Amino acid sequence: MVQKGKYGLTIVLSFVLLLVTALAGCSTKEKEPAAAQSPSVSPSSTASTNNGGTDNGKGGLPAKYEPAIKLNTVMANYSYTKFGQGDTTDDNRWTRFIKDKYGIEVHSLWDVPFGQYEQKVNLMIASGEMPDFFGVTPLQFKQLSDAGKLEDLTDIYNKYASDSIKEVIAGAGAEVLDSAKVKGRLMAVPWTGVAKEGVPILWIRKDWYEKFDLQPPKSMGDVLKIAELFATKDPDGNNKNDTFGFALNKNLAENSLVGFLNGYHAYRDIWVKDASGNLVYSDIQPEMKTALTQLQALYKNGWIDKEFGVKDPQKVEENIGSGKIGMIFGDMGTAASPLQQLTPNNEWLPFPVPSVDTQEAKLQIPLNIFNYYWVVKKGTAHPEAIFPLMQTWLDLFYNNTSEELYKQYNYDSEADIASWMNAPIKIYKTKRATNHLAEMKVMNGESKDTSSLTPEQRDNYSSMQKYLAGDKKFWNVYMQDGPNGTGKIAVDYLEKDLYMPTQFTGTPTPAMVLKKANLDKLRDQMYLKIIQGASPDEFDQFVEQWKKLGGDEITKEVNEWLKNK
Incomplete structure (x- = not known):
């Protein structure tokens, strides 16, 4: 869902942030970047582009090309206005900036909505005509690599990618860059995603939390006790037994279930390594049985809605909005959507997902890419030129602190133009933690003013000040970026590396293609x-x-992939 706002497009991930479906790899159906706030202006701890695009971490970026060089590509868009008056796909604010700064003329062969992009690329590949660089799905990447159509980027990446580019890609997870390698050679650059911001967060209604004088839950045992209180002690004071401990719906892929499972060290639909280093499927591990058995106890006790199995997410949201649910496993943006919309007058408090034991809970993530890899056609004269394009994206989209440049290159709210979509190359990064740290420096007096903040951070800071002054409609921003908000949790998650990424990052194996869909149905039936x-x-x-029905065959193929990758 795309919402318009003062600071750009608010991109909301209805996640499951699984940019992965069938092989816990990555889906080829497009989803928007996962951040509850606009991706158009994310933070940078090291860079400021008030001068129009400088960066402290240039590394080995090539100097400006003189004379200018030309690169062809293809584009995808969100069917949202992105051109100013007189601008075109080949002549717009971004292409002009890139040509002026780096001497690179970017020409797009075509520009289609994301829903049409994969098929259009397939047709293009079949025709034998490819641009110099473009984004491809994992399956297309494998096909092109197997056919010898791609430029080897190993040495080029090491020499020409800036420190800041490498930092973003490393921050996505070691397995992300590894997934772009073939026989140890880097054959693509991942379009990194923001899966680390889609991991579960436990949200608890603040008024119910305070009514029972609760403390932050330190274990899943505490979560169960709170669920019992909320389901049996009439938290809404209507003298009826009509409330539930936490939300659950029939969509078993959502964080409402995944957060609970992760608290028991159980993981849904990913591949993990066993003690011997082999890959095993998460859903058949004994921890899953333990977690499901505990959910059964909650169900029998009436601490979760006994009709959850027939209720879609929208129906459960109605229950939240009517004040019948006290906890929800959501994500870092849940305060803004859907909680702010559903319960505007009731605040919710965020907490990290606790563990069932002394071992901290790890939060599962899919392969952290935005569905695509950036590839360069073999034989392209200047394959290193993709890195100035990536740097331009980071400088203007993430690192910029200028309101004027933000309006010019990212989003003009008055004209309703999302110029950021004209960037020929994009890579995404986690920003919740960085936003929180930057805004807290100003709030705590470590920074004298807000000039060091990005426009989005300044907007967040302003909203938090309004909340502290008594305007409670800004509680969602405070609970996300404030002193004890999801930003603080994100810092903790990142510092402790509390993620469980899928360890299978290949394309679907033959047995997966034939049998996984039926195995998934069998699994979900077992859950219920x-x-x-x-x-x-x-x-x-x-x-x-x-x-027997294919799992062993799939496991064998997955481990063959592991040995040969």
Whole structure:
């Protein structure tokens, strides 16, 4: 969903931030960058572009090309206004900036909505005509690499990618860059994503939390006790037994379930390494049985809605909006959407997902790419020229502190023009933690004014000041960026590396293509049956079925991929 706002497009991920479906790799269906705030202006701890695009971490970026060089590409868009008056795909604010600064003329062969992009690229590949650089899905990447159509970027990346580019790609996770390698050679640059901002966060209604004089939950045992209180002690004071501990719906891929599972060291639909270093499927591990058995106890006790199995997310949101639910496993942007919309007069408090034991909970993430890899056609004269384009993106989109440049190159709210979509190359990065740290420096007096903040950070800071002055409609910003908001949790998650990324980053294996969809249905049926009262031993029966019906075959293929990648 795309919402218009003062500081750009607010890109909301209805996640499952699984930019991955079938192989816990990555989906080829486009989703927008995951951040509850606009991606058009994210923070940088090291750079400021008041002068129009400088960066402290230039590394080995090539100097300006003189005479100018030309690069062809293809583009995808969100069907949203992105051109100013007189601008075109080949002649706009971004292409002019790039030509003036780096001597690179970027020409786009075509520009289509994201929904049409994959098919258009397939047709282009089949025709044998490819541009100098473009974005491809994982499957297209494999096909082009196998066919010898791609430039080897290993040495070029090491020599010409700036420190700041490398920092963004490393920050996505070591497995992300590794996924772009073939036989140890870097054959693409990942279009990095923001999966680390889509991980679960536990949200608790503030008024109910205060009514029972609660403390921050330190374990999943504490979560269960709070669920019991909210379901049995009439938190809304209407003398009716009509409230529930936390939200759950029939969409079992959402954080409402995944957050609970992760608290028990159980993971949904990813591949993890066992003690011997082999890859195993997360859903058949014993921790899953433990977590489902505990959910069954909650169900039997009535601490979660016994009709959750037939309720879609929208129906559960109605329950939240009517004040019947006290906890929800959401993500870092849940305060803004949907909680602010559903309960504008009721604040919610964020907490990290606690663990069932002394080992901290790790939050699962898919392969952290935005569905695509940036590739360069073999034989392109200047393959290194993609890195000035990436640097321009980081400088103007993430690092800029100028309101004027923000309006010019990212989003003009008065004209309703999203110029950032004209950037020929994009890579995304996690920003919640950086926003929080930058804004807290100003709030705590470490920085004298807001001039060091990006426009988005300044807007957040202003909203938090309004909240502290009594305007409660800004509680969502305060609970996200404030002293104890999701930004602080993001810092903790990052510093402790509390992520469990999928370890399979290849394209679907033959058995996956043929059998995984049916195995997924079998798994989801097992989830529901056990939660709703079936013997937990049905989990063991499911494991045996899963193995016999193709799971063992898939596991063998996955581990063959691991050995040969």
